[in-house]
Amino acid sequence: MQSRAEIVAWVAGNIIPHEGALRARLRRMAATSWEIDDxxxxxxxxxxxxxxxxxxxxxxxxxxxxxxxxxxxRIRRDRIVRIDSLTEMQAMALEDEDPGPERRAGARRELERIRQLIDALPARCREIFELRRIEGVPQREIAARLGIAEHSVEQQATRGLKLILKALAADGGTETPHSGTRDEKTEGNHGNG
Known part of the structure; x- marks a missing residue:
C-alpha cells in the first residue's frame, strides 16, 4: 500500500495534466458543462x-x-425508476439511506477543512479556483473577466487543486496550501506554478 502523499504526488503528475483533454473529449460528446464537471x-x-x-x-x-x-x-442512475411510480410495497421495501449524525458531522468537518484550504490559497489562485471549480464558470469566461490568458486560468485552477491535495495528504497537519510556494508577487499573472 502506498502513502497518501505518494498517491497525491502521482495523481498531480500523471492524472491532473490530462484533465483538459478529458474535458475537451466530453465537450465533443455534447455533454453540458455541468455534466462535464460532475x-x-x-x-x-x-x-x-x-x-x-x-x-x-x-x-x-x-x-x-x-x-x-x-x-x-450516471446514465444508469438516470434510468432508475422514479419513486412515485413504485408500488406501495416496493416503496416500503426501500432502505433508509440516511447517513446518520456521525457521518453528517464528519462530512461537515471535512467540508470545513476543504473550505479552509481553499481560503488559504494565494489570492489569484483562490479566485480562479473558486470560479472554475466551485462556480463552474467556463475557462474562457474567467480569462475574459480577469484579462488573462486561458492557459493561465487552467494552470491556476490546477495549481489550486494540487495545493489542496498536497495539504490533504499531510492529513490534517498545519500545512496550508500556499506553504512552500513562491511569493505571489513574483508570480504575477503568468499562472506558473
Whole structure:
C-alpha cells in the first residue's frame, strides 16, 4: 500500500495534466458543462479512493477509463425508476439511506477543512479556483473577466487543486496550501506554478 502523499504526488503528475483533454473529449460528446464537471469530479473521487496507484501504467488512459465508468454510472442512475411510480410495497421495501449524525458531522468537518484550504490559497489562485471549480464558470469566461490568458486560468485552477491535495495528504497537519510556494508577487499573472 502506498502513502497518501505518494498517491497525491502521482495523481498531480500523471492524472491532473490530462484533465483538459478529458474535458475537451466530453465537450465533443455534447455533454453540458455541468455534466462535464460532475463526471470529472466523480472520476477524481474514484481515483482518490485508491489505496495504491502502482498498478496504473498510463495515467491518461486510467483517467479516461475512470471518467467513462463514472459517466456510465450516471446514465444508469438516470434510468432508475422514479419513486412515485413504485408500488406501495416496493416503496416500503426501500432502505433508509440516511447517513446518520456521525457521518453528517464528519462530512461537515471535512467540508470545513476543504473550505479552509481553499481560503488559504494565494489570492489569484483562490479566485480562479473558486470560479472554475466551485462556480463552474467556463475557462474562457474567467480569462475574459480577469484579462488573462486561458492557459493561465487552467494552470491556476490546477495549481489550486494540487495545493489542496498536497495539504490533504499531510492529513490534517498545519500545512496550508500556499506553504512552500513562491511569493505571489513574483508570480504575477503568468499562472506558473
Amino acid at each position: 463526471i470529472v469530479q466523480d472520476a477524481y473521487l474514484n481515483i482518490a479512493r485508491l489505496k495504491s496507484v502502482a498498478h496504473i501504467r498510463d495515467g491518461r488512459a486510467y483517467l479516461f477509463t475512470t471518467a467513462r465508468m463514472a459517466m456510465l454510472q
